Amino acid sequence: MSATNTQVLLASRPQGWVKESDFRIVENPIPQPKDGEILVKHLYLSLDPYMRGRMSDAKSYAANVAIGGVMVGEIVGEVTQSRHPDYRVGDLVVGRLGWQLYATSNGQGLRKIARGRVPLSAYLGVVGMPGATAWIGLYDIGEPKPGETVVVSAAAGAVGSLVGQLAKIRGCRTVGIAGGKPKCDHVVQELGFDACVDYKAGNVADDLAAATPDGIDVYFENVGGDVFKAVLPRLNPFARIPLCGLVAQYNDTEPRGMPDMRTFLTKRIKLQGFICSDRMERWPEALAQIERWVIEGRIKFHETVAEGLASAPRAFIGMLKGENLGKQIVKLT
Numbered sequence: 001m002s003a004t005n006t007q008v009l010l011a012s013r014p015q016g017w018v019k020e021s022d023f024r025i026v027e028n029p030i031p032q033p034k035d036g037e038i039l040v041k042h043l044y045l046s047l048d049p050y051m052r053g054r055m056s057d058a059k060s061y062a063a064n065v066a067i068g069g070v071m072v073g074e075i076v077g078e079v080t081q082s083r084h085p086d087y088r089v090g091d092l093v094v095g096r097l098g099w100q101l102y103a104t105s106n107g108q109g110l111r112k113i114a115r116g117r118v119p120l121s122a123y124l125g126v127v128g129m130p131g132a133t134a135w136i137g138l139y140d141i142g143e144p145k146p147g148e149t150v151v152v153s154a155a156a157g158a159v160g161s162l163v164g165q166l167a168k169i170r171g172c173r174t175v176g177i178a179g180g181k182p183k184c185d186h187v188v189q190e191l192g193f194d195a196c197v198d199y200k201a202g203n204v205a206d207d208l209a210a211a212t213p214d215g216i217d218v219y220f221e222n223v224g225g226d227v228f229k230a231v232l233p234r235l236n237p238f239a240r241i242p243l244c245g246l247v248a249q250y251n252d253t254e255p256r257g258m259p260d261m262r263t264f265l266t267k268r269i270k271l272q273g274f275i276c277s278d279r280m281e282r283w284p285e286a287l288a289q290i291e292r293w294v295i296e297g298r299i300k301f302h303e304t305v306a307e308g309l310a311s312a313p314r315a316f317i318g319m320l321k322g323e324n325l326g327k328q329i330v331k332l333t
């Protein structure tokens, strides 16, 4: 056991792009569990785009991190002390215990996980929050039917890479949009998408038209901005858009203009924003099905792993800029 608890705090609210100086790394005593609590040693930390919103003071669906507070984040950890009747030393848990090496918890919001079925870090990705997000957004909101065309942006990332594979399993033509040839090659050759458009090269509108000869029935939106503008004219009548995220806009300092609303009317398009935690009742079915498909080899996943808590700020900024392939994880021990 290391002698102190390393923590990453929010030092300042970023204006525009996040900087490493917006974080501060400190050492504090390891907390001691009270009656009814456990001490968790953190093994892996998840880095996710939503954390950018929590660093700002803009009103959102969840509370922001206070200046000087521990950065919010999900971890996989091991119980090292227990004064809680439901937990034993050695239990493995997933929970939002923050960017630090240890935390105490009364168990609220923690999920116990099994050892040995899938790699532990996968509980932060494909069989965790991003996995549930992809499954709920695509299957419940997108409602894809066999033979339809599904397009997903940030296709080489944690959520997008799974959306495309779930759409393939449903029998759809699946097209990704991602930044750069290596990511597009990965999406098609490793993950089995039918095509992938590199939005950083060529003419996105023309490339998307070539990749979607029958138009687009479901567009799983992860990025917004210019990518959304290229997708809009390709949407078919009665297309569905699960609006999952807008990562291209998270560092904006000014709001962007509205898209052409007439298209939504004339094509009778459904666009629905959603937050995965609003639909917790769907998580057990989603995660059980995804885990089974991962074990059967029907779903593949990739991780980009940064080493050590001190690398988290740099890795987080890199993820927002697209330096990750698949799920961005920090290995803590």
Ligand SMILES: NC(=O)c1ccc[n+]([C@@H]2O[C@H](COP(=O)([O-])OP(=O)(O)OC[C@H]3O[C@@H](n4cnc5c(N)ncnc54)[C@H](OP(=O)(O)O)[C@@H]3O)[C@@H](O)[C@H]2O)c1
Binding pocket: 048, 049, 050, 129, 130, 133, 154, 155, 156, 157, 158, 159, 160, 177, 178, 179, 180, 183, 222, 223, 225, 227, 243, 244, 245, 246, 247, 248, 249, 274, 275, 276, 277, 319, 320, 321, 322, 323, 324, 326, 327, 328
């Ligand atoms: N609604 C929910 O409950 C929920 C839950 C989880 C995640 N999300 C959202 O889902 C989206 C994906 O999250 P994730 O965890 O899977 O992250 P991720 O895709 O693994 O990582 C973010 C990716 O965004 C892409 N990106 C960044 N700037 C971009 C730009 N200007 N234009 C186009 N793409 C850009 C980058 O890929 P490229 O290299 O391809 O640009 C980067 O790799 C995010 O918007 C996130 O906020 C929502």
